[in-house]
Amino acid sequence: MADHQMLGERRKGSPVKRFLFLLVVVLLGLGALVTFRVGPEPSVSIEADLPGIGRATGVQAVFEEPVRGLSDLRLELVQGDRVELLAEESHTPRPPWAFWGARTERVVLEAEVGSEAIQGLTTGEATIRASASRAGTWIRRPGPAADELILPVRLVPPSLSVLSDQHYPTQGGAEVVLYRVGASSIRDGVQAGEFWFPGFPLPGGGEGDRFALFGVPFDLTDVNEIRLTAEDDVGNRSSVGYVDKFFPKAYSTDDIEISDGFLAKVVPEIMANTPGLPKGASAVDDYIHINRNLRRENAQTLTDLAVDSRQEFLWTSAFRPMPNAQVMSAFADRRTYFYADEEIDRQDHLGFDLASVRHAPLPAANAGVVVLARYFGIYGNAVVIDHGFGLMTLYGHLSSIDVQQGQAISTGEILGRSGQTGLAGGDHLHFTVLLHGMAVNPVEWWDAGWIRDRLKRKLGAALPFEQ
Numbered sequence: 001m002a003d004h005q006m007l008g009e010r011r012k013g014s015p016v017k018r019f020l021f022l023l024v025v026v027l028l029g030l031g032a033l034v035t036f037r038v039g040p041e042p043s044v045s046i047e048a049d050l051p052g053i054g055r056a057t058g059v060q061a062v063f064e065e066p067v068r069g070l071s072d073l074r075l076e077l078v079q080g081d082r083v084e085l086l087a088e089e090s091h092t093p094r095p096p097w098a099f100w101g102a103r104t105e106r107v108v109l110e111a112e113v114g115s116e117a118i119q120g121l122t123t124g125e126a127t128i129r130a131s132a133s134r135a136g137t138w139i140r141r142p143g144p145a146a147d148e149l150i151l152p153v154r155l156v157p158p159s160l161s162v163l164s165d166q167h168y169p170t171q172g173g174a175e176v177v178l179y180r181v182g183a184s185s186i187r188d189g190v191q192a193g194e195f196w197f198p199g200f201p202l203p204g205g206g207e208g209d210r211f212a213l214f215g216v217p218f219d220l221t222d223v224n225e226i227r228l229t230a231e232d233d234v235g236n237r238s239s240v241g242y243v244d245k246f247f248p249k250a251y252s253t254d255d256i257e258i259s260d261g262f263l264a265k266v267v268p269e270i271m272a273n274t275p276g277l278p279k280g281a282s283a284v285d286d287y288i289h290i291n292r293n294l295r296r297e298n299a300q301t302l303t304d305l306a307v308d309s310r311q312e313f314l315w316t317s318a319f320r321p322m323p324n325a326q327v328m329s330a331f332a333d334r335r336t337y338f339y340a341d342e343e344i345d346r347q348d349h350l351g352f353d354l355a356s357v358r359h360a361p362l363p364a365a366n367a368g369v370v371v372l373a374r375y376f377g378i379y380g381n382a383v384v385i386d387h388g389f390g391l392m393t394l395y396g397h398l399s400s401i402d403v404q405q406g407q408a409i410s411t412g413e414i415l416g417r418s419g420q421t422g423l424a425g426g427d428h429l430h431f432t433v434l435l436h437g438m439a440v441n442p443v444e445w446w447d448a449g450w451i452r453d454r455l456k457r458k459l460g461a462a463l464p465f466e467q
């Protein structure tokens, strides 16, 4: 009882003292925080998206400090005595006494380093340095946290020289170029507009001797857009124009009227055979989706197939046209589609439409390996043959397929029969010649004289062409 009384009296008796005592404790605590509570060391890490510095290498520095937050951040390039500021940011960390309030926990600084962005870099090495100051107190100023990444600096692009002559491509056509490239090249070939035609070692050639079969897009008219290029692993690039003469070619345009009967024939069949196609509000909507999106997907598949093309010439003679066939439509027809007198779409028809009799047997235009034999979107039942080095032929709208994927094919072997599957109104063969996925004019490949002149003369023994 007595104890209780005494405590009770003390509680009642000294509220001011108690308050002062608490105040002192709090002030001492705050004083300690303000004096000693520095932020922890921020984590700093640097990454580069190439193994060295050349033309343009992206570098990223990631800074993290989740306690008091980030303050001053710097990303710089150091070479010899030179320090080049690449990026910097300043943030206000929480005050030392605060355990709440705004702070910046994570920042990514990015920059491009290389001869394009920084003048006067020299071959050798350079250091990318990222530093983050630590949140300090009035008395303590700890040093910054830093990370460094040492990268080789290489500024000389691969050597590149053209070995062949008389490059006379036609708009929409194909050709070959022979060249010699330095050992540092990791990617070389021909860029023609938006299309890329990779080079390959020249069979029987010397060290660094390579060749690229290339096509000219049917709508490319500026010869300067055709360049032979070579790039090393840090993005240094050599590029030369090598076309001696360019033959422009005008292609035709055509208006196509889409009827309800045509829609009823093609749309349900393609939908049924193409899993994943979305169902639209009407047959004409479905048709537009097929003509536009499925056409583009099919084109991408053909480009992807070319990546695994055999690195050998599988053909030894001119390509054969479909026998006894009438040309219904030639290469590169710019088509405008109408439905009920209204324009609904525009697409380019980049093959030959050839018709003979119904269900005509279809011989392979040349020797190769079947890389696709199935229902294939707008082409219906289709066969694609790889002839090597990115050259392929496509046969579309078949009524039946007689070959299998992976099968080796000799010239003239029957692939199947003509039909009207896919986007076809009547029985015919849609025939396309593809170079690395891009359609080129088949007329050249049907012509032994053109192959002799434009390819064999340059490739010599590397091309086992017999005629």
Ligand SMILES: [Zn+2]
Pocket: 349, 351, 352, 353, 429, 430, 431
């Ligand atoms: Zn066609």
